[in-house]
Amino acid sequence: MRFTKMIALTLVAVLCLGLFAGCGASGSKGYTANNTEYVIGVSGPLTGGAAMYGQAVVNSAQIAVDEINAAGGLNGIKFKLVATDDMHDATKISTNYSSLLEGGMQLSLGTVTTAPGLEFKNLSADDNVFFLTPSASGDDIPTNPNGYQMCFADGNQGKVAAEFVNANFSGQTIGAFYKADEAYSKGIYDQFKANLDSSVTVVETSFTDANATDFATQIDTLKDCGFIFMPTYYTPASLFMTQAKDIVAADAVYYGCDGFDGIDNIEGFDITTIPQSVTMLSHFNSKADSGVAKEFIDKYVSKYGKETLNQFGASAYDCVYALYGAMKAAIDAGTEIPVDISASDLCDILKAQFEGGYTFENGVTGDKITWEKTGYVNKSAIQYVIKEAN
DSSP, X not given: OHHHXXXXXXXXXXXXXXXXXXXXXXXXXXXXXXXXXXXXXXEEOSSSTTHHHHHHHHHHHHHHHHHHHHTTTBTTBOEEEEEEEOTTOGGGHHHHHHHHHHTTOOEEEEESSHHHHHHHHHHHHHHTOXXXXXXXXXXXXXXXXXXXXXXXXXTHHHHHHHHHHHHHOTTOEEEEEEETTOHHHHHHHHHHHHHSOTTOEEEEEEEOOTTOOOOHHHHHHHTTOSEEEEXXXXXXXXXXXXXXXXXXXXXXXXXXXXXXXXXXXOTTOOGGGOOSEEEEEESOOTTOOSHHXXXXXXXXXXXXXXXTOSHHHHHHHHHHHHHHHHHHXXXXXXXXXXXXXXXXXXXXXXXXXXXXXXXXXXXXXXXXXXXXXXSOEEOOOEEEEEEOOO
């Protein structure tokens, strides 16, 4: 009986080695052995309440893949995009991730949103799968060496916002409105203050009640400020603006972070009644009328319409080209990347590129984009105008 069991176990081991060179061990070719194209995987909300973001990412990434393939691919090898629907539900990631691996995934755009991304990052780290996410902005998303962001990390938005203020409001007094007990809002503000030029004076005010509806005190504190930094979500921001529209100067500027995304579509809030300018930190201008951003917008709208055009998609378009560019740079330097390369081996090649100072130029969301070893992206922010001053 014991001898029979030993034979059975030996056969299982042999089968595992034969089929997957280690039962799916990340260092082997595993599921990629039969690839005829380089496979890029991504998980995002393709249905459900956040589908607008997932659809934008998949649509835009597919445009980039199609363009690269039409131009001959990478040394004649084409790319394939494989997407799975996670409905912005982290509990679906384990199944989705396994499906992507079985589909031959060699590199990835990770996830579209942060909560699923926190699950994806650990699974991908275990298998050493490289990912460059277009939009999962959580600070902890790129903490493993295989993960990078094309979007600004939540906390890092404060640093980028400070650089914008330093360049445009040196020697001036500005206002700030944030939620003092919220990791997102206070985290951004702390980074903002830490990177702000000493010549800039900040009049600050905050709140802690998640259900606050009266911001009279905060408005009175900031009423004389011509520029108000608001690293908070759009609900409290819209209430502040509504209550302050006849108190804060009509030519003042509100400046938010990615929490402002969608503020012009809040039910019950008519942004056109706000006399002040409403702007946000972004890396994409969906109203661009020239340059690569305009070219991307025209291509996207022509194929998919305007409804899902957003910075998530623009970032995904850049992700695909950045990954293509990093692989090309490695090949040009003498590294071989066969079509059946394992995800782990390709990850090591891409990590060497990104850690070694790889620069992605002429992107839709920025020119001369680089990355820190933390996985955070380095690129300039723009002041995206959601609504001009009346």
